[in-house]
Amino acid sequence: MGLALSVIVSGIAFGLLIGMLAFILVFLYKTTGVANFAVGNIGMFETFIVYELWKDGMGLWPAAGIGLVCSAVFGVLVYQVVLRPFGGGQANTLVRTVALFLLLAAMADVFFGRDQPYHFPSVLPGGGTKVGGVLLRWSDLITVGIVLVIVTGFVAMFRYTRTGLQFLAVAQRPETARLLGVRAQRLSTIAYMLAGCLALLIGLLLAPKQLLFSQMMNPILLFAFAAAVVGGFTSLAGTFVGGIIIGVATDLVSTYWGSDLTLASALAIMLLTLAVRPNGLFGTAQVRRL
Amino acid sequence: MLTRARDDVGRPALLLLLLLALAPLVVTGVSDQGILVVAMIYAVGAVGLDVLTGYSGQFSFGQFVYFAIGAYVMAAVRVHAHWPWVPAIIAGVLAAALVAAVIGSLFVRLRFFGSAVGTFFLGAVAVDLISGSRLSHWTGGSNGLAVLPVTIGDHSLSEGDWLYYTVWIALALSVALCLRYTKVRAGMAARVVKENEVVAAVLGVRVFREKVRAQALAGAVAGLGGCMLALDVGYLSPDTFGISQSIELFAIVAVGGTGSIVGPVLGAVFFFSLVNGFASTSASASQLLFSLVVLAVVVLFNRGLYDLVEQGVRKLLALRGKGVPVAEPAAGPEAQAAPAASSGPAAVAGHPAPAVRTEVRPREARPVPQGPPLLLLEDIGVDFGGVRALGGVDLSVARGEVHAIIGPNGAGKTTLLNCISGIQPATGRVVLDGDDVTALPVSVRRARGISRTFQHPSLVADLTARQNVEVGAYATHDGSVLLEMAGLPVTRKRDRVARERALAALELLDFPKSRWDVHAGELTMGEQKHIDIARALANEPELLLLDEPTAGLGEEEIGAVAGAIEGVRRAGVTVLVIAHHVGFVRRIADRCTVLDFGRVLTSGTAADVLTDDQVVDVFVGAGGKS
Numbered sequence: 001m002g003l004a005l006s007v008i009v010s011g012i013a014f015g016l017l018i019g020m021l022a023f024i025l026v027f028l029y030k031t032t033g034v035a036n037f038a039v040g041n042i043g044m045f046e047t048f049i050v051y052e053l054w055k056d057g058m059g060l061w062p063a064a065g066i067g068l069v070c071s072a073v074f075g076v077l078v079y080q081v082v083l084r085p086f087g088g089g090q091a092n093t094l095v096r097t098v099a100l101f102l103l104l105a106a107m108a109d110v111f112f113g114r115d116q117p118y119h120f121p122s123v124l125p126g127g128g129t130k131v132g133g134v135l136l137r138w139s140d141l142i143t144v145g146i147v148l149v150i151v152t153g154f155v156a157m158f159r160y161t162r163t164g165l166q167f168l169a170v171a172q173r174p175e176t177a178r179l180l181g182v183r184a185q186r187l188s189t190i191a192y193m194l195a196g197c198l199a200l201l202i203g204l205l206l207a208p209k210q211l212l213f214s215q216m217m218n219p220i221l222l223f224a225f226a227a228a229v230v231g232g233f234t235s236l237a238g239t240f241v242g243g244i245i246i247g248v249a250t251d252l253v254s255t256y257w258g259s260d261l262t263l264a265s266a267l268a269i270m271l272l273t274l275a276v277r278p279n280g281l282f283g284t285a286q287v288r289r290l
Numbered sequence: 291m292l293t294r295a296r297d298d299v300g301r302p303a304l305l306l307l308l309l310l311a312l313a314p315l316v317v318t319g320v321s322d323q324g325i326l327v328v329a330m331i332y333a334v335g336a337v338g339l340d341v342l343t344g345y346s347g348q349f350s351f352g353q354f355v356y357f358a359i360g361a362y363v364m365a366a367v368r369v370h371a372h373w374p375w376v377p378a379i380i381a382g383v384l385a386a387a388l389v390a391a392v393i394g395s396l397f398v399r400l401r402f403f404g405s406a407v408g409t410f411f412l413g414a415v416a417v418d419l420i421s422g423s424r425l426s427h428w429t430g431g432s433n434g435l436a437v438l439p440v441t442i443g444d445h446s447l448s449e450g451d452w453l454y455y456t457v458w459i460a461l462a463l464s465v466a467l468c469l470r471y472t473k474v475r476a477g478m479a480a481r482v483v484k485e486n487e488v489v490a491a492v493l494g495v496r497v498f499r500e501k502v503r504a505q506a507l508a509g510a511v512a513g514l515g516g517c518m519l520a521l522d523v524g525y526l527s528p529d530t531f532g533i534s535q536s537i538e539l540f541a542i543v544a545v546g547g548t549g550s551i552v553g554p555v556l557g558a559v560f561f562f563s564l565v566n567g568f569a570s571t572s573a574s575a576s577q578l579l580f581s582l583v584v585l586a587v588v589v590l591f592n593r594g595l596y597d598l599v600e601q602g603v604r605k606l607l608a609l610r611g612k613g614v615p616v617a618e619p620a621a622g623p624e625a626q627a628a629p630a631a632s633s634g635p636a637a638v639a640g641h642p643a644p645a646v647r648t649e650v651r652p653r654e655a656r657p658v659p660q661g662p663p664l665l666l667l668e669d670i671g672v673d674f675g676g677v678r679a680l681g682g683v684d685l686s687v688a689r690g691e692v693h694a695i696i697g698p699n700g701a702g703k704t705t706l707l708n709c710i711s712g713i714q715p716a717t718g719r720v721v722l723d724g725d726d727v728t729a730l731p732v733s734v735r736r737a738r739g740i741s742r743t744f745q746h747p748s749l750v751a752d753l754t755a756r757q758n759v760e761v762g763a764y765a766t767h768d769g770s771v772l773l774e775m776a777g778l779p780v781t782r783k784r785d786r787v788a789r790e791r792a793l794a795a796l797e798l799l800d801f802p803k804s805r806w807d808v809h810a811g812e813l814t815m816g817e818q819k820h821i822d823i824a825r826a827l828a829n830e831p832e833l834l835l836l837d838e839p840t841a842g843l844g845e846e847e848i849g850a851v852a853g854a855i856e857g858v859r860r861a862g863v864t865v866l867v868i869a870h871h872v873g874f875v876r877r878i879a880d881r882c883t884v885l886d887f888g889r890v891l892t893s894g895t896a897a898d899v900l901t902d903d904q905v906v907d908v909f910v911g912a913g914g915k916s
Contacts, residue, residue: 035407085589091343092592094406095544098351098537099588102581105534109574218533222414225407260422263415270411271396278399 005134007255008248013140015247016147019240021202021224022231023154024195026239030171031184031191032083034093038100040217040224042078043199045104046071047207048112050200051120060121067200075196079189108214116214120207143205150198151240163190171234222263223250226270232280241281245269294593294752295344295481295549297472302552303465310461310559314454323454329562330457331518334464336543336554338511341468343540344549345477346504347484348398349406352413353539355393356386356509358420358531360516365437365526366428375440383513390509391502398501413533421528434527437520448521457518461555464511467775468551471507474774475785478753478761480504486748492711493825494736495767503771534577541584547594549752556595662724664689664864665833670709670718672702672888679705680716680888687833692855692865694875694896697885698908703868704745706885707835710866711735711742723832737766739832745841747822751811755801755821756792758810762825763791788828795828798861799854816847823854827863834858836867840874852878872900872909884908 021040029035050067054060082100083093109116128137157164169177170187178184203217210216227246231238246266253265273280310330317323335353342348364382367373373381397408419425421432429435440447447456471477480500482490487497520526546557564583565576591598665687672680680702687693695703708714712732720728727735741762749758764784774781796806801820805813810821819839826834836855840848848871855878858865869875875882875896882899884891886908892899899905 037410082585082589086592089592091349091548092544092588094349095541095588096585099541099581099585102534102537102541102577103585106574106577106581110578113574218414222411225411229404229407258422260418260424263411263418267408267411267415270408274399274404 003255004252007251009134009136010140011248011251012244013137013143013247014251015227015244016144016240017202017205017243018220018223018227018247019243020147020150020198021220022227022239022243023151023236024198025224025228026231026233026236028191028195029233031167032079032093032188033174034083034090034097035225035228036195037094037097037221038078038104039195039199040221041101041104041108041214042071042074042196043201043203043206044214044217045108046074046196046200047120047203047212048108050204051118051207051212052112054121060123064123064200064204067204068197071196071200072193073196075192075194075199076189078196079192083192084185084188105214113214117211117216118213120212122208123204124208139208146201146205147240150201154236163187167191219263223247223266226266229270230273230280232282235280235282238280238282294597295472295484296551296752297477299550299552300469303469303555306552306555307458307462307465310555311455311458314451325562325566326559327454327457327522329558330461330555331515331522332539332542332562333555333558334457334461334515334518335508335512336539336546336558337461337464337468337551338508338515339539339543340546340548340551340554341471342504342508343543345472345484346480346501348394348501348504349540350409350505350508350536351406351540352409352411352416352533352536353508353512354531354533354536355409355412355416356390356512357516357519357535358416359386359389359509360513361437361520361526361531362420362429362435362516363513364517365435365520368438369435370428375438379514379517382517383510386513386516387506387510390512391506394502394505394509395498398498398505410533410536413536417528417532420531429528430526432528434525437524437526440521448524453521456521460514460518464514465551465555467511468507470775471771472551474771474777475761475764475767475781475788476500476503476771476774478750478757479767481750481753482761485750488713489744489748491732492713492736492742493762493767494733494764494829495761496733500767538580541580541588545584545587545594547596547598550594550596550600553594553596556599560595662689663687664723665710665866666719666721667706667710668719668721670706670716670720672705672709672714672716678888680709682718683885683888683890685883685890685893687864687866688881689864690859690862691880692859692867692878694879694882695866695868695885696870696875696882696899696905696909697891700887701885702888703885704837705888707742707837707866707868710835711740733767736829736831740835741826741829741831741833742835743819743822743826743837743839745837747818749810749813749818749821749825752809754807755810755813755817756796756806758821759792759795759824759828760788763788763795763828765829791828791830792824795824798827798857799824800857814847816843816850819843819847819851820854823851823858827858831863833864833866836865838868838870840869840871848874876900 024039025035028039046067049070050063053063053066058066078100082096087093122139124139124142126138128135128140130136158168166177166182166187169180169182170184174184202220206216206220223246224243227242228239229242230245231240231242246269249269250262250266254262310326313326314323317326335357339350339353342350360382363385364375364378367381368375368378393412397405420429423431425431442452445452447453479490479495480503482493482495483497483500490497490500519530523530542557542561543554544557545561546555547553561580561583565580587595663686665685667683667685670680670683671678683702683706685706695706697703705714709716710720712727712730712735718728719726722735722738722740725738727738730738750761753761765787769781769784799820801817801824805817810818813821823834823836823839826836839851839855843851852874855865855867867878879896881894882896883893884899884902884905891904891908892902
């Protein structure tokens with residue numbers, strides 16, 4: 001029982017990371033109309049940059065700081081150079097993100113990946129504490145804290161700032177928002193800037209746990225997609241709930257049944273949710289006019 | 291990128307296949323031939339992926355799952371069950387098709403995004419399963435599985451010219467199969483599904499089934515590609531079938547150009563020759579080049595290579611035959627037609643508009659038709675999350691009459707039509723010709739004689755006007771796609787009947803013959819509305835529902851639509867029409883029902899209703915009277 005509870009706790013912490021990636025996916029989907037397959041690899045590539053800086057003798061925190069700035073710039077570049085020019089509709093943009101996914105993995109392999117995988121120094125303290133026989137790792141608790149802070153920040157932005165309000169408007173009715181004078185491209189640029197930074201954060205939290213290599217984000221990207229679908233793909237809170245569900249379930253499956261079934265179990269949860277509630281747990285059906 | 295699908299690519303496909311067949315004469319190096327072999331193997335599956343994406347509007351980022359199934363099944367039944375290689379390949383292809391159909395039917399309910407993610411996921415899961423221990427007695431787990439040599443006489447099909455031409459035959463098969471699919475009813479129906487699923491359902495197309503069929507076809511050819519890959523590599527390992535390969539395959543289709551069958555083949559050859567030509571030094575360097583080129587192509591030429599070639603050839607032809615019209619009716623130059631479509635009434639004057647009947651029948655002289663009503667609505671109610679769209683509507687439409695529904699925006703007119711055609715669930719009863727059809731689905735109501743048009747005519751832009759009508763002309767869209775593709779007499783007869791019915795509908799509406807073979811995307815709004823009516827009429831309905839056939843049209847075009855409706859009524863079809871234009875209603879309608887805020891305000895002869903004070907109030911607004 002103690003093992004199960006410990007697994008559940010670490011599953012929740014992992015689930016919040018999944019939820020954060022799912023949140024980025026939904027956030028970008030709502031503001032730019034396309035779910036970005038490359039988000040995970042953007043985080044991976046940025047983490048590599050931080051790693052290179054650290055390896056060259058820089059302190060971890062300054063390296064992370066510089067990495068954050070790079071990430072913001074990187075996010076803007078992704079939108080302005082890859083996604084925006086000669087806009088070709090939803091399918092075309094989707095393929096662009098997929099091509100970017102491949103490109104970043106290949107770039108990481110060519111530029112940084114000679115001896116991958118690498119051990120990444122932990123940003124967070126090791127060890128933990130026991131509460132009633134359940135092991136609580138400091139890193140997990142801090143992860144939970146970080147995610148809570150970020151969520152609060154976003155909620156505050158959506159509620160109290162003009163930009164946040166514009167994001168909500170674009171998410172609800174993109175055309176109307178545009179007609180009302182919301183500068184959609186500016187918003188998309190900001191969205192990608194934020195997404196770049198969050199992606200780095202996920203990379204930094206994930207890399208110490210599971211080594212740093214070019215394919216490191218593939219599983220969590222899939223989990224995040226599952227979480228977003230389970231959560232409803234329109235609800236921001238839903239993504240975190242979905243993330244926790246996926247995180248805990250896959251952690252339990254891999255502990256008790258074997259790790260080759262983790263992805264399959266996430267897929268199963270996703271399909272099951274869609275079978276029972278086609279719009280996810282928190283989503284609402286969209287009415288289309290004929 | 292998903293803009294255009296073609297069904298006139300037979301000759302380009304033949305040309306490309308011929309070139310590939312002759313290529314070994316020029317490309318003699320063993321490694322260069324090897325590159326072409328790999329390109330053709332990818333192309334075998336890419337063509338199927340194009341059917342899925344370009345023609346049925348679905349996505350798959352996990353197509354290598356079916357490559358894997360084809361390859362592993364073929365290799366496994368030979369190793370474990372000692373099957374000869376021909377049945378083994380057939381087993382591989384069938385297994386891939388079967389699994390694709392099953393998985394496809396799970397993913398069909400997910401839309402654009404969901405299916406992209408779902409298939410991506412599937413690709414990753416499949417690699418886990420193949421390399422895991424659970425299937426390892428079949429697949430060899432992460433150790434892999436040897437492919438037993440395949441020979442004809444003394445010749446091994448795994449090397450040299452024999453390998454090349456075996457793969458070439460597989461590619462030719464795949465292309466032929468997919469080309470055939472685009473030509474038959476199923477292919478046309480799939481394109482309606484891609485355009486708009488609701489419209490497809492109203493036309494009697496089994497949306498679910500057509501989507502799954504496209505999945506199965508794509509899966510089958512991917513399975514065939516997998517078998518070829520097995521021949522080529524000789525040893526199967528899970529890494530050969532990862533998500534990267536699936537994504538590359540999709541990228542190849544996108545770069546080659548969706549909706550062209552030939553494009554993906556072109557894309558595959560282009561890529562493998564380019565990538566291997568420049569970066570044979572390391573695997574990751576060639577990956578880098580590959581993804582860079584994909585990105586460049588999808589950003590800069592987002593319609594793909596085939597479109598580029600097509601444009602080039604067209605320009606060349608135009609240069610050569612200066613002043614002489616290009617003798618290829620199926621590929622009408624878009625550039626010329628585009629301005630015509632947007633310039634409104636002037637464009638209509640250029641093409642002979644449907645004859646406008648000027649005679650106005652004396653409305654009052656005609657008695658309201660007697661006998662039991664054809665359509666009876668009792669207490670129809672619809673709620674949209676708290677908003678009462680329809681609150682207990684009763685309506686009776688007599689056989690043979692033209693019944694107009696008028697009312698301000700948001701009165702629930704379209705919702706009422708949706709309830710009648712079965713798209714919108716509602717409370718109350720819908721009775722057609724004495725039978726309660728309330729519980730029947732869209733397709734059955736259509737078979738019972740209810741057809742409809744839409745406010746925005748969702749025609750398939752890349753089908754011709756006539757083809758659009760033909761899709762609506764099938765009495766039923768049931769039946770086996772395999773029989774269709776085999777072209778048996780039964781299905782041919784069915785196609786002929788549909789063609790004749792489409793012809794009859796077009797002639798009944800006086801649609802100008804010169805515009806029959808124009809792509810629907812190049813028609814004027816008025817013409818599109820005509821084709822929409824013809825499409826609904828081609829099913830020979832008892833009751834025709836028209837949703838604002840005059841919206842957005844000029845006076846002259848409205849006259850043409852009115853003439854068309856009179857033609858329809860003379861053919862004995864009952865018409866229920868939503869309209870805003872009072873003159874139009876006065877001209878065509880026997881009776882008229884006014885809806886306001888989801889309720890029937892009044893109902894009666896058109897003349898009475900249109901002069902009713904209450905009705906004038908609703909239309910002009912209370913402020914207008916005072």
